[in-house]
Amino acid sequence: xxEDGAAAMAVGExxxxxxxxxxxxxxxxxxxxxxxxxxxxxxRNAFDEWKKDSNKRTDLLHDFAQELRKSKEELANTATKxxxxxIKEARSEIxxxxxxxxxxxxxxxxxxxxxxxxxxxxxxxxxxxxxxxIGSIMPWNFPYWQALRFAAPSxxxxxxxxxxxxxxTMQCGIEIEKCFHNIGTPDGVFQTLIGDSSIVETLIDxxxxxxxxxxxxxxAGAKVAQRASSQIKKCVLELxxxxxxxxxEDADMEKASNGAVKGRFINCGQSCIASKRFIAVKKIAxxxxxxxxxxxxxxxxxxxxxxxxxxxxxxxxxxxxxxxxIVRDVVKEGAEVLTGGERIRIKDKGYFYxxxxxxxxxxxxxxxxxxxxxxxxxIMVADDDTQAIKxxxxxxxxxxxxxxxxxxxxxxxxxxxxxxxxxSVNNIVASDPRxxxxxxxxxxxxxxxxxxxxxxxVNIKSVRFYDQLVHQHHVE
Numbered sequence: 001x002x003e004d005g006a007a008a009m010a011v012g013e014x015x016x017x018x019x020x021x022x023x024x025x026x027x028x029x030x031x032x033x034x035x036x037x038x039x040x041x042x043x044r045n046a047f048d049e050w051k052k053d054s055n056k057r058t059d060l061l062h063d064f065a066q067e068l069r070k071s072k073e074e075l076a077n078t079a080t081k082x083x084x085x086x087i088k089e090a091r092s093e094i095x096x097x098x099x100x101x102x103x104x105x106x107x108x109x110x111x112x113x114x115x116x117x118x119x120x121x122x123x124x125x126x127x128x129x130x131x132x133x134i135g136s137i138m139p140w141n142f143p144y145w146q147a148l149r150f151a152a153p154s155x156x157x158x159x160x161x162x163x164x165x166x167x168x169t170m171q172c173g174i175e176i177e178k179c180f181h182n183i184g185t186p187d188g189v190f191q192t193l194i195g196d197s198s199i200v201e202t203l204i205d206x207x208x209x210x211x212x213x214x215x216x217x218x219x220a221g222a223k224v225a226q227r228a229s230s231q232i233k234k235c236v237l238e239l240x241x242x243x244x245x246x247x248x249e250d251a252d253m254e255k256a257s258n259g260a261v262k263g264r265f266i267n268c269g270q271s272c273i274a275s276k277r278f279i280a281v282k283k284i285a286x287x288x289x290x291x292x293x294x295x296x297x298x299x300x301x302x303x304x305x306x307x308x309x310x311x312x313x314x315x316x317x318x319x320x321x322x323x324x325x326i327v328r329d330v331v332k333e334g335a336e337v338l339t340g341g342e343r344i345r346i347k348d349k350g351y352f353y354x355x356x357x358x359x360x361x362x363x364x365x366x367x368x369x370x371x372x373x374x375x376x377x378x379i380m381v382a383d384d385d386t387q388a389i390k391x392x393x394x395x396x397x398x399x400x401x402x403x404x405x406x407x408x409x410x411x412x413x414x415x416x417x418x419x420x421x422x423x424s425v426n427n428i429v430a431s432d433p434r435x436x437x438x439x440x441x442x443x444x445x446x447x448x449x450x451x452x453x454x455x456x457x458v459n460i461k462s463v464r465f466y467d468q469l470v471h472q473h474h475v476e
Contacts, residue, residue, distance in 0.1 A: 014167050014196050019084040019313040020304055020350045028170055030195040033202045039191050043133040043160040044208035046188030051130045051158035054109050061105035061156055063183040065098040075144065075175055080304045082169045083140050084313040084351070085267050087305050097148040103433040108156030111451040112458070121464035128458040130158030132210030135203045137164045137224065139216050140315055141270045143172035149431065150213050151190065153454035160189050164203055167196045168315055204228055211235065211457055218442050236446030236456050238272065240371045241399025241439060243429055244392035244418070245275035248385055249283040251404035255426065257291035260377070263402060263428035265299060265355055268311050269375040273400040273422070273429045276372055278379040279388050285381045293338045293357045296377070301344060301352055313351040314374055320351040323374035327356060330367045330378070336360045363394050371397065385414070393419045399439035400429035
């Protein structure tokens with residue numbers, strides 16, 4: 001299985017590269033098949049005890065949140081060096097992880113309480129029981145948040161976890177395991193595997209693995225789902241998106257243009273729920289485009305370790321080359337570059353690309369059909385509200401969408417018409433521990449976060465107590 005953004009590697013090893021300096025950070029030895037199976041078995045053995053005491057799990061998640069905050073600077077520096085995000089964004093990622101841990105520590109027992117049902121039996125209840133060891137296959141763009149937004153509810157409900165981080169952010173995955181170790185987490189409850197995409201099949205095939213969660217590309221996700229389902233192992237897939245950002249004529253242009261900059265360029269545009277297709281109704285399109293472009297030009301590209309930097313490098317050379325190729329293609333087809341549109345170097349190094357705004361975009365262009373993972377904003381103009389929604393839904397993806405209007409009745413009407421798992425009105429799309437997260441169409445299936453995310457990896461068990469045999473049952 002090909003991993004998006006995999007780092008350069010030799011047989012039996014992988015290397016991580018600083019995308020700002022192009023220097024090798026570290027070389028790792030890839031784990032063997034036997035070691036993978038041993039770790040999964042260790043997780044299965046730990047599960048038997050871990051699932052018993054919800055109070056202990058609550059305390060541990062609270063301790064983990066404190067550990068994250070204590071180690072925030074070191075953890076943030078590691079992420080920035082490995083994948084290039086601006087250091088201020090890396091710090092925010094750590095804080096969000098700590099919040100998620102506390103949220104599920106505070107609410108996890110309530111979410112998994114038995115449900116009493118009034119049925120024909122003397123007593124009927126539904127229990128929510130952990131299923132065992134969950135394999136977590138995660139990407140590089142939010143190396144802590146992606147891993148921990150799954151781990152928090154899954155661990156809280158009583159499962160154990162084996163994490164396979166992206167090759168590009170291997171040390172981030174190792175640091176998560178270290179944080180669990182530092183607070184005295186029982187051995188085997190959370191483990192990180194050191195390896196590239198070649199170890200994924202072995203992980204899924206492990207006899208002691210119960211289920212799989214995966215975040216990444218559609219192509220890789222399809223292979224994960226096929227492998228897992230062939231062994232009757234449940235999986236949850238979050239496969240990215242091409243989120244529409246819809247600006248209606250009654251929108252507040254100042255708020256909408258601010259949201260457009262934040263929604264498109266967070267994490268250098270390398271986010272599953274970044275705004276990726278901008279659709280403005282004709283009457284206000286020029287005003288929106290002008291404000292959006294002006295604000296984009298104020299973003300500072302530079303050393304991601306500097307607090308003044310807004311945008312760092314893309315994760316690797318492949319990512320940079322793909323973005324450059326997409327922009328070149330659409331310009332040949334008639335798109336106009338309003339700002340950006342070219343590579344830049346910082347001290348003659350790094351995979352940097354100028355924040356870019358494009359207009360004259362057709363829905364048939366590559367940039368409107370693919371998931372564009374980089375700091376490039378294509379703008380389409382719709383004749384009216386109806387066409388705007390049609391353009392928004394003209395995509396193989398359906399993760400998130402944002403709608404900008406001052407008319408809340410209109411917002412509710414169109415939020416129900418947009419084909420996506422998440423809709424945000426007058427704000428950018430953002431994941432939240434309290435709200436279910438996931439997509440439709442080729443953005444995947446299943447949900448993360450909230451009670452719904454917790455219940456993805458439980459056995460929903462029905463139990464009924466009868467006083468006597470019921471004779472009138474004639475069907476199964």
